[in-house]
Amino acid sequence: MTLLREQPPPGPTRDSFWKSPVRGPWMTAILGSLLLPLVVIVGFTGFMSHAAYNPDLGSNQVVPREGDLDLLLFDWPTGPTWLYALNQGLHTIVGIVVVPLILAKLWSVFPKLFAWPPVRSPAQALERLSLLLLVGGAAFMWATGLLNMQLYYPWSFNFVVAHYYGSWVFLGALTVHVLTKLRVVRTAYAERGVLKPLMDDVAHTVPEPHNPNGLAPLSPGEPTISRRGVLGLVGAASAGLFLVTAGQSIGGPLRSIAVLAPRGRGAGGSDQGFPVNKTAELAQITPAKVGPDYRLKLTGAASSELTRDQLTRMAQHTETLTIACVEGWTTRQTWTGIRLMDLARMAGIQDGQGMQVISLQEKGTFRQTTLSRDQVMNPKSLLALQVNGEDLSLDHGFPARIIVPAQPGVHNTKWVTELKLVDA
Amino acid sequence: MISLSKRVYGESPLHLLGQLVTLAIAAYAFLQVVEVASTDTLSLVIWFVGGALLHDLLFVPVYLVLDLVARRGIRDHARRRVRAVNHIRFPAAISGVMFLTLFPLILGRAEPNYVRTAGLQPPDYLGRWLLVTAAVFGISALAYAVRLRRAAKPEAPVATRADVSAV
Numbered sequence: 094m095t096l097l098r099e100q101p102p103p104g105p106t107r108d109s110f111w112k113s114p115v116r117g118p119w120m121t122a123i124l125g126s127l128l129l130p131l132v133v134i135v136g137f138t139g140f141m142s143h144a145a146y147n148p149d150l151g152s153n154q155v156v157p158r159e160g161d162l163d164l165l166l167f168d169w170p171t172g173p174t175w176l177y178a179l180n181q182g183l184h185t186i187v188g189i190v191v192v193p194l195i196l197a198k199l200w201s202v203f204p205k206l207f208a209w210p211p212v213r214s215p216a217q218a219l220e221r222l223s224l225l226l227l228v229g230g231a232a233f234m235w236a237t238g239l240l241n242m243q244l245y246y247p248w249s250f251n252f253v254v255a256h257y258y259g260s261w262v263f264l265g266a267l268t269v270h271v272l273t274k275l276r277v278v279r280t281a282y283a284e285r286g287v288l289k290p291l292m293d294d295v296a297h298t299v300p301e302p303h304n305p306n307g308l309a310p311l312s313p314g315e316p317t318i319s320r321r322g323v324l325g326l327v328g329a330a331s332a333g334l335f336l337v338t339a340g341q342s343i344g345g346p347l348r349s350i351a352v353l354a355p356r357g358r359g360a361g362g363s364d365q366g367f368p369v370n371k372t373a374e375l376a377q378i379t380p381a382k383v384g385p386d387y388r389l390k391l392t393g394a395a396s397s398e399l400t401r402d403q404l405t406r407m408a409q410h411t412e413t414l415t416i417a418c419v420e421g422w423t424t425r426q427t428w429t430g431i432r433l434m435d436l437a438r439m440a441g442i443q444d445g446q447g448m449q450v451i452s453l454q455e456k457g458t459f460r461q462t463t464l465s466r467d468q469v470m471n472p473k474s475l476l477a478l479q480v481n482g483e484d485l486s487l488d489h490g491f492p493a494r495i496i497v498p499a500q501p502g503v504h505n506t507k508w509v510t511e512l513k514l515v516d517a
Numbered sequence: 518m519i520s521l522s523k524r525v526y527g528e529s530p531l532h533l534l535g536q537l538v539t540l541a542i543a544a545y546a547f548l549q550v551v552e553v554a555s556t557d558t559l560s561l562v563i564w565f566v567g568g569a570l571l572h573d574l575l576f577v578p579v580y581l582v583l584d585l586v587a588r589r590g591i592r593d594h595a596r597r598r599v600r601a602v603n604h605i606r607f608p609a610a611i612s613g614v615m616f617l618t619l620f621p622l623i624l625g626r627a628e629p630n631y632v633r634t635a636g637l638q639p640p641d642y643l644g645r646w647l648l649v650t651a652a653v654f655g656i657s658a659l660a661y662a663v664r665l666r667r668a669a670k671p672e673a674p675v676a677t678r679a680d681v682s683a684v
């Protein structure tokens with residue numbers, strides 16, 4: 094053991110192997126400081142999205158819970174109408190543009206992977222184990238999130254469950270990591286200034302002083318890039334990602350340059366000019382099911398059955414509302430239909446009741462959802478029959494679909510066959 | 518107490534508690550996922566550990582070697598103070614990170630899923646990524662040319678420093 098300590102084998106375990114003149118505690122500190130707020134945004138919006146599904150109602154929950162974490166839950170609000178679009182826009186856009194920063198942060202600490210001896214103390218052994226959870230957790234969260242957004246699922250576990258609990262592992266490890274490294278950050282800023290190293294151009298870029306087992310190089314090479322150049326490189330890669338993806342969430346002119354987004358340029362509307370995320374074919378909705386025999390069942394204290402003709406003769410309301418997908422894309426359209434409130438009253442809604450919405454779709458997690466009382470009684474919540482003045486197409490949910498402000502897109506159930514008042 | 522902990526454990530007791538919190542949360546979360554019937558534990562572990570291994574043993578070595586090759590292989594203009602290698606690094610980072618982040622879309626890995634859920638054929642993402650790549654390298658080349666010209670003008674910052682041609 095002492096022999097190992099004195100003589101690391103040639104290669105990356107030797108301090109002299111690492112030459113980058115811009116690597117050092119300050120570089121790691123600034124990259125970490127930029128990373129932290131962005132990761133907090135991604136984590137926070139992730140948990141908000143979990144809450145937005147109102148998992149405590151009916152069979153809404155996708156992640157099995159033991160009921161001990163209900164403290165984290167609240168009734169998801171019904172406004173502003175773009176609330177969920179904002180939440181998921183932030184979650185996915187920040188999640189994407191932070192990738193170069195994570196890679197740079199890991200580059201900045203890479204020599205530590207080869208620290209010699211590999212285990213110096215029990216403390217270091219434990220810390221390396223938690224670092225595996227941190228790095229593995231980051232890789233897991235970003236890989237699953239990014240692939241899911243691209244409709245690619247090359248794994249054998251439930252994405253939602255694994256992504257949710259993966260965030261516990263990652264955020265737990267990150268919290269402890271940041272607390273453990275605060276002292277390094279503070280020392281680096283105290284010694285070099287928070288932003289002062291950014292003033293130097295390449296010619297004036299001087300390596301940070303080397304310490305044994307530290308990140309600053311023992312025998313630095315000639316600088317080829319300044320420290321601000323490194324941040325510029327990260328920023329340029331992030332900006333590139335932003336430009337080619339963010340438009341699918343933000344819309345406007347950005348949508349036309351979102352060339353590498355699943356729902357960006359030229360990938361929006363196959364049908365009625367806006368995206369479909371579950372075709373009628375996939376949901377096995379046949380024209381026969383939505384033909385003259387179609388009835389909407391209203392179930393409550395006063396149950397009834399309505400034909401589509403009867404529905405069109407009820408009071409119609411028009412609202413412009415956003416559909417925002419958990420995967421980040423959004424679309425804002427003008428919907429016309431019957432207020433859920435009116436249907437709920439017709440069925441005799443009582444205090445403490447919400448509404449279970451059931452689709453003609455026979456299989457699948459989202460063939461049904463339960464809406465909270467607030468969602469049902471919000472005057473903007475509709476059972477929509479039309480979009481932009483035309484009847485819904487079959488892919489968009491003909492004969493009737495739900496549209497509730499600010500809720501996750503997948504809860505705006507299509508091909509509705511039954512509205513059932515339930516305790517919620 | 519603290520000095521004992523430093524001697525035996527190697528850090529303060531607070532450090533120990535922090536690590537134990539991390540490990541306990543991870544173990545709890547792991548059990549929650551494993552309990553779900555559809556979970557294939559092996560797949561879960563492979564994805565968790567595989568990402569870190571892939572990053573540390575493949576991605577980083579590959580880009581460090583590429584960077585080394587670029588630094589060694591590209592000579593700066595003898596007298597004009599512009600670092601050519603950064604005009605490769607920038608577009609390569611932009612295009613490379615884009616590929617790493619969006620490869621399933623670019624390579625059409627989920628095309629059948631895409632067609633089934635969206636009801637339309639995906640655009641030619643590979644072609645688009647190649648065009649974006651061409652554009653960023655092109656812009657970088659242009660910027661390099663402009664900077665070289667500027668550096669050639671007499672009022673450009675003194676290009677006589679010893680360290681300039683050495684890099």
Ligand code: HEM
Pocket residue numbers: 117118121122124125126128129195198199202205206224227228231267270271274275277278307308
């Ligand atoms: C995705 C999130 C992050 C990952 C995967 C990550 C990973 C790592 C790893 C693997 C190390 C090497 C530790 C060792 O072996 O000693 C490290 C060190 C460090 N990290 Fe992070 N980190 C992350 C976020 C952060 C954040 C947000 C901060 C800042 C507040 C930060 C600050 C530091 C510092 C100061 C060091 C020590 C550098 C030194 O020893 O000189 N990290 N990080």
